[in-house]
Amino acid sequence: MKQTVGDGGFEEFLESSRAVAEFIKERALEGWSFTIVCHLDADGLSSGAIVGKALMRLQAPFQIRVLKQLDERSLKEVYTKDRATIFVDMGSGSLNILSSLEGAENIAVLDHHQPLEDYLEEFKGAHLNPHLHGLNGSTEVSGSGVAYLVAKSLDPSNVDLSPLAVVGAVGDMQNRNEEMRLIGVNEAIVREAAESGLLRVEKDLLILGRETKPIHIALASTMTPFIPGISGEEDKALAFLTSIDxxxxxxDLWRTLADLSEDEKKRLLDNLVAYMASRGVAQAETQRLVGEVYVLTREQRFTPLRDCREYAALLNACGRLGKPGLGIAVAMGDRRRRTLEETVSVLNEYRGALAKLIEGVIQNPSRLIDAGEVVIVNGVGFIPENLLSTVASILSANYPKPLIAFTETEDGMVKVSARTPKRLAEAGVNIGRIMAEVAESVGGVGGGHDVAAGALIPSTRRGDFLKQVMGLIGESVARG
Structure with a gap:
């Protein structure tokens, strides 16, 4: 039966996950070795670790390779027809490339990004994607959620991997809605994890390190939402808390957020909202200060792995700062003291870098440009390519229109990260399809979700690319 975007539903999605699991199990029983290919962000690393743990339990030999971008050049570094290959949190937008590979019938793609519809039939491997069943991969299930469903289909005891799927979903900001909670398939996974005693759901202030850090350090560590003048500034966070008593x-003991009384939490929230409004932060963003917190009950207290948001930030830090292997090790269960100490060091470096980048863009009008239908962020010479998408996500929260950020890569290409508000996506502005179409037209590659996407293009075509993207966004807004 031909696959098309929009077919089926949740039950059919689960049935497809069982078919993909069988595809993998057959090759494991035949003695194949596997290569798992994943993206370097929190969702990608969580996805890779989930599939890695599942294959380990099948006693199937495997290796995990982490990519920042899936294209023909990077594919040459990780793919061989002599190994079964599982792409997680990537692949659906590259079916044109994967379909042409020798041995494509031994490839599995477990992804949640919008697929290239024209190549669904041509691809001969296994393909699991929520969009093929009428589910939204940007809000209802992450790449790690897709990987988890396959892992659980391989063996029901893999339910113990459900916390990683929640970490990946939170890292992918799929809880970024009015209630600041996971919905859809993600919510079902949260429920499974909670029923298995692996996770506890609470409603609280969404400040990182709520159980692990002194209040002022926790406040300064919070990047989403970004608090201008406080995020990344421990001394200013301390002064702010002192000013509100x-x-x-x-x-002699530092207090954590968990130590605050309900009255103190309310005072903190009210004053944060007022302060952020005074700094020009959009009201919708201040409302994201409260939401569901996912506590991993099997993780040791007072470590960054206890809270899913902090765990996700840690994985993002490892991937974005060039240490994806460290993130994979933690996600697969390495709890040695030296490993955790190294991850905390990387996380602190990541937060400091992000705070400087965000403030640097906000304070420099030449880098933050209101271009009518869109906001453009020029990160050339300032924003490292591996941090571009995170910076774009944080900055986009303050604008009611699409945001296009770009910077140069080490090899002279231009990397683009684009975001659009959910209301515009629902009205027909599909930024993932716009990125894919325009990138291809200028000799690059692109794609993603309806609300968040990216591209890699030749530097000589940057002007053409931006002009076409802005034109298509304008047309989509007009039609909507």
Missing amino acids: IPVKDG
């Missing part, structure tokens, strides 16, 4: 110490 919230003691940061109880005797």
Whole structure:
């Protein structure tokens, strides 16, 4: 039966996950070795670790390779027809490339990005994607959620991997809605994890390190939402708390957010909202200060792995700062002290870098340009390519229109990250399809979700690319 975007539903999606699991199990029983290829962000690393753990339990030999972008050049580094290959959190937007590979019948793609519809029939491997069943991969299930469903279909005992799927979904910002909670397939996975005693759901202030860090450090560590003048600034966070009469110490001991009374939390929230509004932060963004918190009950208290948001930030930090292997090791269960100490160091470096980049863009009008239908962020010479998408996500929260950020890569290409508000996506502005279409027209590659996407294009075509993208966005807005 021909696959088309929009067919089926949740039950059919689960049935497809069982078919893909059988595809993988057959090759494991035949003695194939596997290559798992994943993206370097939190969702990608979580996805890779989930499939890695599942294959380990099948006693199937495997290796995990982490990519920042799937294109023909990177594919040559990771693919061989002599190994079964599982692409996780990527692949659906590259079916044109994968379909042409020798041995494509031994490739599995577990992804949640919008697929290239024209190549669905041509691709001869296994393909699991929520968009093929009428589900939204940008809001209802992450790449790690797709990987988890396959892992659980391989063996029901893999339910213990459900926390990683929640970490990946939170890292992919799929809880970024009015209620700041996971919905759809993600919510079902949360429920499974909670029923298995692996996770606890609470409603609280969404400040990182709520159980692990002194309040002022936790406040300064919070990047989403970004708090201008406080995120990344521990001394200013301390001064802010002092100004609103919230003691940061109880005797000689630092207090955490979890130590605050309900009255103190309310005072903190009210003052944060007022402060952020005074700094020009959109009201919708201030409302994201409260939401569901996902606590991993089997993880040790007072570590960054206890809270899914902090765990996701840690994985993002490892991937974005060039240490994806460290993130994979933690996600697959390495809890050695030296490993955790190294990840905390990387996480602190990541947060500091992000805070400087965000403030640097906000304070420089030549880098943050209101171009009518869109906001353009020029990161050339300032924003490293591996941090571009994170910067775009944080900045886009303050604008009611699409945001296009770009910077140069080490090899002279231009990397683009684009975001559009959910209301515009629902009205027909599909930024993933726009990125894919325009990138291809200028000799690059692109794609993603309806609300978040990216592209890699030749530097000589940057002007043409931006002009076409802005034109298509304008047309989509007019039609909507």
